[in-house]
Amino acid sequence: MIICSFCGTHNREGELYCQECGNPLRDSPRVATRQLNSEKVNPVEKKVPWGTSRFQAKTAVAMTFAKTNDTINIENKEQLIIGRKDEQSGNYPDIDLTPYGALDDGVSRVHACFLRSKDAITILDIDSVIGTYLNGQRLIPHQPRVLQDGDELRFGKMVSHVYFK
Numbered sequence: 001m002i003i004c005s006f007c008g009t010h011n012r013e014g015e016l017y018c019q020e021c022g023n024p025l026r027d028s029p030r031v032a033t034r035q036l037n038s039e040k041v042n043p044v045e046k047k048v049p050w051g052t053s054r055f056q057a058k059t060a061v062a063m064t065f066a067k068t069n070d071t072i073n074i075e076n077k078e079q080l081i082i083g084r085k086d087e088q089s090g091n092y093p094d095i096d097l098t099p100y101g102a103l104d105d106g107v108s109r110v111h112a113c114f115l116r117s118k119d120a121i122t123i124l125d126i127d128s129v130i131g132t133y134l135n136g137q138r139l140i141p142h143q144p145r146v147l148q149d150g151d152e153l154r155f156g157k158m159v160s161h162v163y164f165k
Helices: none
Strands: 061-065 071-074 079-083 112-116 121-125 132-134 152-155 158-164
Touching: 121 132
Parallel strands: none
Antiparallel strands: 061 071, 061 158, 079 112, 112 121, 132 152, 152 158
16 A cells, blocks of 8 residues: 555555545655555544446446536447537537536536546546546546546536446
């Protein structure tokens, strides 16, 4: 396990950035790596692991919005643009977040993208103004991150969760 020296979160081996705070885990003077002794870990400090990233071509994906509790099913396409509709500019994203308060929450017209392969679905920020966050960590634009069942996504201030069915 790799322990983030900034926030103390336990991260899996091979991770480059802390899943909690986004700080680099390697090549930094603030990085501490150690083996955990399971007997010394306080059960209260243990975090619930994220859901599975197991994914098949037939897996259905749904997104639920925290503010409204509305759920939408995500189409089974290789690429889906996420954003908000703007009739003046003729922008019509594949996943329109306008009905869920996108304008008030700072969602860009072209905010992010779901990329789907046969065995995974990833999220990619497309230079959004306020940012895209995966489980509280701001995404670096144009660097895809694998989604897992139950992950929290934030587009600007809009909070949603992704579920696999």
